[in-house]
Amino acid sequence: GRNAKSAGDTAELVTRAGGQGVPIVCDHSDDSQVEQAFQEIAKQTGGKLDILVNNAFKDPGSASPEVDKLLSSGAKFYDLPLSVWDD
Numbered sequence: 001g002r003n004a005k006s007a008g009d010t011a012e013l014v015t016r017a018g019g020q021g022v023p024i025v026c027d028h029s030d031d032s033q034v035e036q037a038f039q040e041i042a043k044q045t046g047g048k049l050d051i052l053v054n055n056a057f058k059d060p061g062s063a064s065p066e067v068d069k070l071l072s073s074g075a076k077f078y079d080l081p082l083s084v085w086d087d
Helices: 004-016 031-045 065-072
Strands: none
Touching: none
16 A cells, blocks of 8 residues: 555665655556656656656456456556556
8 A cells, every 4th residue: 555654665775775765655546646746756856757666556457357358368568458547
């Protein structure tokens, strides 16, 4: 789940290794939260973003037998229909 402490701990590891970790907790299904996340990143880094780690999951096979069949046969995410990724 979304956990500010875990995100902060990971960002601290990045910072200790010489980078600049910016922990952001964001619901990727909410466009306004995504926009706010990128605004915060821009504010903290001067607009520089080298690596973005998204830890988001929505079971694409849960709503469609066709997609479930593709996934069961070993399909890669890019083999799935675009409708899977568009709410």
